[in-house]
Amino acid sequence: MATLARLQARSSTVGNQYYFRNSVVDPFRKKENDAAVKIQSWFRGCQVRAYIRHLNRIVTIIQKWWRSFLGRKQYQLTVQVAYYTMMMNLYNAMAVRIQRRWRGYRVRKYLFNYYYLKEYLKVVSETNDAIRKALEEFAEMKEREEKKANLEREEKKRDYEARKMHYLLSTKQIPGIYNSPFRKEPDPWELQLQKAKPLTHRRPKVKQKDSTSLTDWLACTSTRSFPRSEILPPINRKQCQGPFRDITEVLEQRYRPLEPTLRVAEPIDELKLAREELRREEWLQNVNDNMFLPFSSYHKNEKYIPSMHLSSKYGPVSCKEQFRSENPKKWICDKDFQTVLPSFELFSKYGKLYSKAGQIV
């Protein structure tokens, strides 16, 4: 406790003494401080620089090692790529070689086989020749056939002519025109005539009338004029045996129209009949059948008194009396000449008989 009181009593001056004792050395302190600071800073600087240098060195080493590591990695990649490329080029080159060989082979063998093409062209030309020959033969055959047909036609024509001229054949007594006695041997036509069969005349064909006129219908000459049954014959009827005449011929014969003789077809009093017909037709137009009566004095039966001019010895001149004199004593018979004659029978049966007597062969 005493110290404490002592200290407390010195406390106020302690401070001052302390301060004054310390303040004497202040300038020195400052100077020394500055110097110390300078020295320290310089030394620190050296230290730091050395440290940094050291760090640099270490960092360089680290970077060096790291960079070499990276470079080696890159180098490996590059080497791999280069290797790969080289191998691929090699493979490509080899593949091209193979393909070249193969393509050449293929084209030569399959696509454009030169020898095959030559073969093909040879075959084509051979086929062409064969076809040409075949066509030539075909054309020749056609010509031959045509010539043959022509010859046959000529033959037929000559035969027909010989048949027509058969009457020119020579007989034992009279030599024909083709067998002249001055010739060494008879003309070939003579032999032809000898071989030929005589030709007969063709019957005149009765022309069928297409349109059935009314008079034909009335005369019942058409084939349909008789009634036929409604039922048709059964289809699968057994065919009747025997050689039958041609049905058209039979029908022709059965329904032959009437062929009247000339006398019946053209009656001799045709003119008179025509006059009658005309009179009848005119009678149709008559209103009244009574004849016109001349005058009212008709019924009185008075004789007609002619006038002086008309009553003379000399009557009206008639041409007959003037131009022609008649002498009844010289007449052969008392009938006059017939102006209309009946027809005679000479030509009515012409061409309709069965016999061939009198016909020109």
Add this chain to the structure above:
Amino acid sequence: MSQRQVLQVFEQYQKARTQFVQMVAELATRPQNIETLQNAGVMSLLRTLLLDVVPTIQQTAALALGRLANYNDDLAEAVVKCDILPQLVYSLAEQNRFYKKAAAFVLRAVGKHSPQLAQAIVDCGALDTLVICLEDFDPGVKEAAAWALRYIARHNAELSQAVVDAGAVPLLVLCIQEPEIALKRIAASALSDIAKHSPELAQTVVDAGAVAHLAQMILNPDAKLKHQILSALSQVSKHSVDLAEMVVEAEIFPVVLTCLKDKDEYVKKNASTLIREIAKHTPELSQLVVNAGGVAAVIDCIGSCKGNTRLPGIMMLGYVAAHSENLAMAVIISKGVPQLSVCLSEEPEDHIKAAAAWALGQIGRHTPEHARAVAVTNTLPVLLSLYMSTESSEDLQVKVLFPWIFRYTSAEGGQLSTT
């Protein structure tokens, strides 16, 4: 007696009508009388006689009308305007065969002049009756009906379609199988005129089974029949590859080649047309033709013909050579090039010369070998002279010869010194 007189009056009238109509029919056969007849107003008289009681007068009136309408299209139009067609069509269904023939003749004579008249006939409903006539027993009626259908179908595709829709094609195929030659001819020509307009119509004809029958009948000796059959087959095969293949499958080769040796010019022309239509579609078909020896036959046929008959054969060679170089080489070894150069130099017509030049171009364009084979025959001077001459047409010069000559001069280079 009076009954007889009454009947006699009728008979005289009938005789007068018959005589009139027969005389008119006879006068209508000569062209110098027809003008006079028309001015005398024969159309209306014949129209009333068509409705006559007596069948013969009807038939003869129809025949006279047909002959008049046949002469020129004014008269045919007059027939249409006088409303004769509906009457004809109506009575066509029920009358006898002579009337049917005469009525079908009238329809044919009217329909042949122009598409409008044919359309008028179709509008009257004549097609159904004509198709019914095709089923008739008498071959003359069938022939007349088929002829009328042919003239109607000839004009354009719509009318052909109308004929097909009426069901004519199967009946025409049946008509082809009939024994009468005239009927076969007309049926074949009708099928040819139907098939020529479009691929669908040609397909219809093929579906009806016509090709097999037509191919069988190529061997028939009648020249006009062969002409129509070959024309029908070529019209069918020209539209598409399938149709051409179907025609080839009917085994026409090598029978068709015998037709190239026929004496008739039209048969040769139609046969080479048929081969051309087949060969132009694909290389395979051309190969088939070449393998069958068709090229040699066509070259011989060209050598034996003159003028327009050569043209289809020349074009056929061009088409075959255009497909591939092997076929062009085949044409060369069949000695086609000398024949073509002969055609080029001796034909007077321009279009044939153009075709020959085109064919030579197709042959020679593939490789220098081909070009040399063509040039060896000395055609290049001929071509050059044609190009330079003033008479040949613009068409010939510009389209064909100009590119051709330049192609050749470039292909040959310095080898040949012709140009």
